[in-house]
Amino acid sequence: MKLTATILPIKVGRYSVALNKEDAAEIGVVEGDRVRIARRGRSVSASVQIATGLIARGKIGVYQDVAEELEIGEGGEVEVYPVSRPVSVELIRKKLEGKKFTRDELREIIEDIVENNLTEVELTAFVLANYLVGMDFDEIEWMTRAMIDTGETIEFDKGIVVDKHSIGGVPGNKVSLIIVPTVASAGLLIPKTASRAITSASGTADTMEVLANVNLSVSEIKxxxxxxxxxxxxxxxxxxxxxxxxxxxxxYPLSIDPRPQLLASVMAKKGAIGARHVAIDIPVGNGAKLPNVAEGRKLAGEFVELGRRLNLNVSCAITNGSQPIGRTVGPALEAREALKLMEDRQGSSSLLEKSLGIAGMIFEMAGLTSSGYEMAKELFMNGKSLEKFRQIVEAQGGDGNVKSDDIRLGEERYVIESKFEGAVVDVINSRIVKIARLAGAPKDKGAGVYIHKKRGEVVKPGEPLITIYAEKGWKLNNAVEFAVENPPVIVSGMILERYPSFKYV
Amino acid sequence: MKLTATILPIKVGRYSVALNKEDAAEIGVVEGDRVRIARRGRSVSASVQIATGLIARGKIGVYQDVAEELEIGEGGEVEVYPVSRPVSVELIRKKLEGKKFTRDELREIIEDIVENNLTEVELTAFVLANYLVGMDFDEIEWMTRAMIDTGETIEFDKGIVVDKHSIGGVPGNKVSLIIVPTVASAGLLIPKTASRAITSASGTADTMEVLANVNLSVSEIKxxxxxxxxxxxxxxxxxxxxxxxxxxxxxYPLSIDPRPQLLASVMAKKGAIGARHVAIDIPVGNGAKLPNVAEGRKLAGEFVELGRRLNLNVSCAITNGSQPIGRTVGPALEAREALKLMEDRQGSSSLLEKSLGIAGMIFEMAGLTSSGYEMAKELFMNGKSLEKFRQIVEAQGGDGNVKSDDIRLGEERYVIESKFEGAVVDVINSRIVKIARLAGAPKDKGAGVYIHKKRGEVVKPGEPLITIYAEKGWKLNNAVEFAVENPPVIVSGMILERYPSFKYV
Known part of the structure; x- marks a missing residue:
C-alpha cells in the first residue's frame, strides 16, 4: 500500500511507524506487528503503532529513526507491506517455555537487539526470560561472545592487557582512580572503560570527568x-x-539484574578490549548488592568459570560494601579525595588499602610478583601512582599539573552535627546516595557528601557527622531536609524511630 | 524545571514525554523514570523518553495523550519535576521474585493498567510474571474482581442472565449467531459481547457486523x-x-496467553454483565489451542472453580477443534452459513449440533429443563431461533428481513479441485485461516474460504475441495498461490512433501 509520510520529529531508538486503524486493517496488521517501509529501493522493517485519530487514512506517521534511514521528508511517499516478526521473537518464546538457546540463536537475538529490531515488549520478554527461566553456562558463554562480536573490539600489538571491574552498589568507590595508574606504572596496559551513574551519586566516568575528558572513542582509548x-x-x-x-x-525500570546478563555484560566488555587478566570487586554486606560473603563467593565462582571459558584469567575480591569507601560521595569530592590520597600518600584506609589490594591482585595474576600488595604499596608510596595518574589525565585532555586543592566543590554547604556522644554504628549507603543526589550529584559535579565519622569512630555532641555540598541553594535545602528526617550516620544510643510518633504537649 | 512544549501529534496510549538529555540530568531522571507535568493547577505523571538530538534544551516533547489531558498547545509552558514510579512497579517486582499478590495489590496494579500508568516494559513484566511465576486461585479471583470493578458493568432489573464464550482457536466457529437467538427465544437474557479477529479470519463481532451494527455502548446492550x-x-x-x-x-506480540490472564479475562466479562450461568466452549485437538481432551478438562476445571468463587454457575463444553466448524471461514461467508442454517433448518452437522448442544447446556444450567438439547432443537426446528435472530439484527440496526442469499460474497473466486480420488483425512486450521486472511478477511467482509469437503468425505478427481472468495484480484492471487503451495485439505494418498524436492528431467 502506498502511504504519505507525516514525520514525527522524535527518535524512539528503534524503527517504528504509526498507521491509521483502517489502513492497518487493509494491510492486515495490528499493533505490535511488523511492516516493511520501502522508498527508492531501500527499506527497513518497522513495528506498527495504531494512531488513534491523528494519522489520517492514506498517511503514515514516520518516526525520525526511519525517516533518517530512508531519507523520507514530510509528504514523501512510501510503500508499506506486512512482514513477519524477526525470528528472534520466536526464539524468545522458546526460552519462555523453558528451552535452552543454541549458540546461533543467541547470536541472532543479540544481533537483533544491537540493530534495534526488537520492540520494548520483546526486549523485556528476553530479559525476563533470562531472569526467571535462567541460562546455563553454555548459554552465558555464547551470549557473552555474541555481545563481544556485535561491537567494537581493541587489539593491542604488544604488552599484557589487564582490567578491573566493580559490580557496584557501594557509594564512594573511587578505587579505579588509584588502581589504574598504579597498575599502569608497573608497565601493564589497563584500558579501563567505566560507567556513569544511573542510580548512584557518581560513576567512575563521572568522577574522572572532573579532571579529564572521558568521552573517548575506541581508537583514542587504544x-x-x-x-x-x-x-x-x-x-x-x-x-x-x-x-x-x-x-x-x-x-533499569524494573530494578532487576538477571545473573546471566550481569556476567555477560561485565565479561563482554573485558573480552572486547582484549584483557588477559581481570580483577573483579564484589562488595558485600548490609546495603550492598549482595548481602554476605557466601553470596559473593557464589558470584565470584561464576565469574571465574565464565572467564575460563573465554580464556580470561579472572580473580575476584570480595570486599566490604556495608558503608561508603573513603569519606566522600559525589564527582568532585571523590576526584579530590583520590588525588589527595596520592599526593599525601596517606588518608582513608578503606580507600587506600582496597585500591592497593586490588592492584596487587592484578600484579600477581599477571605474574609480575608473588607479593602484589607490597609491590602496589611501593609504587604508591614512591609517587609512581600519582605521576602516572597525572600522565593519564593529561593524555585525556586534562591538566596534568592539577592539585587536589584546585578541584572546585559546591559553594552551598551544610554541616550536620551530632547531638549525642557515642560511637558510629552505621553509615547507611542508600541515604548517603539519596542525599548526594538530592544535592545535585552526579549532574552538578560539585555536589555530594563528606562523611566526617565512619563506623567505629567516636563522636561528641556538636561534632560534624557529614557536610553536604551543592551548587544550588534549593538543591541543598532538599538534601538537608531529607538528611534531617533520615539520618545517614547512626550514633550508638540514638533513637532510630518512635512509634507512635507523637509529641508531648 | 520550566520547559516549553513541542507537541508530538500522536497518541501512544499512555502518558509519555521526551526530554533533552541535559535537562533530564538536571531534573535527575533517566529513560524509564517518571516526571510530573503540571500546567495551570492540573498535572499528570508521565514516563520519560530521552530524545537524542531533536528536543532542544528548555523544550519538552509532549505526546498528544498528555497534551489533551492538560490542554497544552505548541509553545505552552509546563512545570516538570521528578516523581517516583507507581507502587505497582514494586509490586510487579515482588511477583518476579515469586511472592503472592494480595487483593489490594492486584487492585492497585489493575487500576494502573486501566489508567495507562504503566510503560510497555512494566506491563510486559506483569504479564510475563503471571506466565512464568503464575498465580494461585486467590490471586486469579482478586484479579478478576479488580478487572470487573475497574470497568463498566450492567445490571438487569429482572430476568435470568446467561452467557456463552469460546476460548477460540478453531476457524468458522460462528455458533454464537445460532446460540444467542435460540437461548433468547426461550426467555433468557443473553447480552453477548464478542471480539473481533486478531489472528483469525473472522471474530464473532466481525461476522455479526455483516448483518448489523456491533459497535454498541453498554446502555445500548442493556x-x-x-x-x-x-x-x-x-x-x-x-x-x-x-x-x-x-x-x-x-x-499478542509474544503469542502468549498466561493461564491466569485467560481465566480472569473471560470471567471478568461475564461477571461485568451480571451473568448467572455461563457455558464455555473449549475446542481441543490438532490445530486447536489445546491438544487433547485431558488438557481441555484441566482448563474446564479451572473455569468452574473460578466461577464458584465469583458466584457464577459455569459449565464447559469440550468440543472438537481439529477442523473448522461448518463449511465457511470469513465474515460474510460465515454470516451466510449461520443464517441459511436457520432458514433451512438443516445443514452442516458440526455447526448445528454444536450450537444446539451448547444452547441446551445453558437451558439445563438455568433450570428450564433437564433435556436441554431437545429443547434447543425444538426451538430451532420451530423457527424460533430464526425469528429471534431477525429481531436481534433489527434491534441492532440491521435489516430484519435479510435473507442468506442477500449477503454479498466476494466477486473474485477461485476453485481448488482435487487431483486425486480418496477420502479427506485432514482440514488444516492454520492454512484455512491463512488463505482467508490473504484473500482479505476479516477487513474485506466478502473474503474467505468455502470448504467443500471435510474430514471423512470422499472426493473424486476434478471435484472442488475449497473455493476462495476475495474482493480484490491481487488478494485472491496471493491466497491462491499460498493454497497451492500449502494444501489445506489433505486427501488420503496425497504426497504431503518431498525430500529432496527435485524434479525428474
Missing part, C-alpha cells in the same frame, strides 16, 4: 593506553558490547 | 437485551473489563 599505559574512559561513548546499553534500558 | 432478549455486540466498543485490552497488547 592510542592513550599505548602511550601512557592506562585510561579511564566512559564506556558509553564507545561501541563496545553495545547490546548491553539496550538491555539496561529494560533492566 | 436496552436491546431487555427488548429482544439478546444481543451480539463488539466488546471493544464498551468499557467492560478494559484492563483486558491493554494486556492483550502485550500478549
Amino acid at each position: 592510542e592513550i593506553t599505548e602511550e601512557v599505559g592506562g585510561v579511564i574512559a566512559w564506556g558509553g561513548a564507545t561501541n563496545i558490547a553495545p547490546a548491553d546499553d539496550r538491555i539496561i534500558r529494560v533492566e | 436496552e436491546i437485551t431487555e427488548e429482544v432478549g439478546g444481543v451480539i455486540a463488539w466488546g471493544g466498543a464498551t468499557n467492560i473489563a478494559p484492563a483486558d485490552d491493554r494486556i492483550i497488547r502485550v500478549e
Whole structure:
C-alpha cells in the first residue's frame, strides 16, 4: 500500500511507524506487528503503532529513526507491506517455555537487539526470560561472545592487557582512580572503560570527568593506553558490547539484574578490549548488592568459570560494601579525595588499602610478583601512582599539573552535627546516595557528601557527622531536609524511630 | 524545571514525554523514570523518553495523550519535576521474585493498567510474571474482581442472565449467531459481547457486523437485551473489563496467553454483565489451542472453580477443534452459513449440533429443563431461533428481513479441485485461516474460504475441495498461490512433501 509520510520529529531508538486503524486493517496488521517501509529501493522493517485519530487514512506517521534511514521528508511517499516478526521473537518464546538457546540463536537475538529490531515488549520478554527461566553456562558463554562480536573490539600489538571491574552498589568507590595508574606504572596496559551513574551519586566516568575528558572513542582509548599505559574512559561513548546499553534500558525500570546478563555484560566488555587478566570487586554486606560473603563467593565462582571459558584469567575480591569507601560521595569530592590520597600518600584506609589490594591482585595474576600488595604499596608510596595518574589525565585532555586543592566543590554547604556522644554504628549507603543526589550529584559535579565519622569512630555532641555540598541553594535545602528526617550516620544510643510518633504537649 | 512544549501529534496510549538529555540530568531522571507535568493547577505523571538530538534544551516533547489531558498547545509552558514510579512497579517486582499478590495489590496494579500508568516494559513484566511465576486461585479471583470493578458493568432489573464464550482457536466457529437467538427465544437474557479477529479470519463481532451494527455502548446492550432478549455486540466498543485490552497488547506480540490472564479475562466479562450461568466452549485437538481432551478438562476445571468463587454457575463444553466448524471461514461467508442454517433448518452437522448442544447446556444450567438439547432443537426446528435472530439484527440496526442469499460474497473466486480420488483425512486450521486472511478477511467482509469437503468425505478427481472468495484480484492471487503451495485439505494418498524436492528431467 502506498502511504504519505507525516514525520514525527522524535527518535524512539528503534524503527517504528504509526498507521491509521483502517489502513492497518487493509494491510492486515495490528499493533505490535511488523511492516516493511520501502522508498527508492531501500527499506527497513518497522513495528506498527495504531494512531488513534491523528494519522489520517492514506498517511503514515514516520518516526525520525526511519525517516533518517530512508531519507523520507514530510509528504514523501512510501510503500508499506506486512512482514513477519524477526525470528528472534520466536526464539524468545522458546526460552519462555523453558528451552535452552543454541549458540546461533543467541547470536541472532543479540544481533537483533544491537540493530534495534526488537520492540520494548520483546526486549523485556528476553530479559525476563533470562531472569526467571535462567541460562546455563553454555548459554552465558555464547551470549557473552555474541555481545563481544556485535561491537567494537581493541587489539593491542604488544604488552599484557589487564582490567578491573566493580559490580557496584557501594557509594564512594573511587578505587579505579588509584588502581589504574598504579597498575599502569608497573608497565601493564589497563584500558579501563567505566560507567556513569544511573542510580548512584557518581560513576567512575563521572568522577574522572572532573579532571579529564572521558568521552573517548575506541581508537583514542587504544592510542592513550599505548602511550601512557592506562585510561579511564566512559564506556558509553564507545561501541563496545553495545547490546548491553539496550538491555539496561529494560533492566533499569524494573530494578532487576538477571545473573546471566550481569556476567555477560561485565565479561563482554573485558573480552572486547582484549584483557588477559581481570580483577573483579564484589562488595558485600548490609546495603550492598549482595548481602554476605557466601553470596559473593557464589558470584565470584561464576565469574571465574565464565572467564575460563573465554580464556580470561579472572580473580575476584570480595570486599566490604556495608558503608561508603573513603569519606566522600559525589564527582568532585571523590576526584579530590583520590588525588589527595596520592599526593599525601596517606588518608582513608578503606580507600587506600582496597585500591592497593586490588592492584596487587592484578600484579600477581599477571605474574609480575608473588607479593602484589607490597609491590602496589611501593609504587604508591614512591609517587609512581600519582605521576602516572597525572600522565593519564593529561593524555585525556586534562591538566596534568592539577592539585587536589584546585578541584572546585559546591559553594552551598551544610554541616550536620551530632547531638549525642557515642560511637558510629552505621553509615547507611542508600541515604548517603539519596542525599548526594538530592544535592545535585552526579549532574552538578560539585555536589555530594563528606562523611566526617565512619563506623567505629567516636563522636561528641556538636561534632560534624557529614557536610553536604551543592551548587544550588534549593538543591541543598532538599538534601538537608531529607538528611534531617533520615539520618545517614547512626550514633550508638540514638533513637532510630518512635512509634507512635507523637509529641508531648 | 520550566520547559516549553513541542507537541508530538500522536497518541501512544499512555502518558509519555521526551526530554533533552541535559535537562533530564538536571531534573535527575533517566529513560524509564517518571516526571510530573503540571500546567495551570492540573498535572499528570508521565514516563520519560530521552530524545537524542531533536528536543532542544528548555523544550519538552509532549505526546498528544498528555497534551489533551492538560490542554497544552505548541509553545505552552509546563512545570516538570521528578516523581517516583507507581507502587505497582514494586509490586510487579515482588511477583518476579515469586511472592503472592494480595487483593489490594492486584487492585492497585489493575487500576494502573486501566489508567495507562504503566510503560510497555512494566506491563510486559506483569504479564510475563503471571506466565512464568503464575498465580494461585486467590490471586486469579482478586484479579478478576479488580478487572470487573475497574470497568463498566450492567445490571438487569429482572430476568435470568446467561452467557456463552469460546476460548477460540478453531476457524468458522460462528455458533454464537445460532446460540444467542435460540437461548433468547426461550426467555433468557443473553447480552453477548464478542471480539473481533486478531489472528483469525473472522471474530464473532466481525461476522455479526455483516448483518448489523456491533459497535454498541453498554446502555445500548442493556436496552436491546431487555427488548429482544439478546444481543451480539463488539466488546471493544464498551468499557467492560478494559484492563483486558491493554494486556492483550502485550500478549499478542509474544503469542502468549498466561493461564491466569485467560481465566480472569473471560470471567471478568461475564461477571461485568451480571451473568448467572455461563457455558464455555473449549475446542481441543490438532490445530486447536489445546491438544487433547485431558488438557481441555484441566482448563474446564479451572473455569468452574473460578466461577464458584465469583458466584457464577459455569459449565464447559469440550468440543472438537481439529477442523473448522461448518463449511465457511470469513465474515460474510460465515454470516451466510449461520443464517441459511436457520432458514433451512438443516445443514452442516458440526455447526448445528454444536450450537444446539451448547444452547441446551445453558437451558439445563438455568433450570428450564433437564433435556436441554431437545429443547434447543425444538426451538430451532420451530423457527424460533430464526425469528429471534431477525429481531436481534433489527434491534441492532440491521435489516430484519435479510435473507442468506442477500449477503454479498466476494466477486473474485477461485476453485481448488482435487487431483486425486480418496477420502479427506485432514482440514488444516492454520492454512484455512491463512488463505482467508490473504484473500482479505476479516477487513474485506466478502473474503474467505468455502470448504467443500471435510474430514471423512470422499472426493473424486476434478471435484472442488475449497473455493476462495476475495474482493480484490491481487488478494485472491496471493491466497491462491499460498493454497497451492500449502494444501489445506489433505486427501488420503496425497504426497504431503518431498525430500529432496527435485524434479525428474
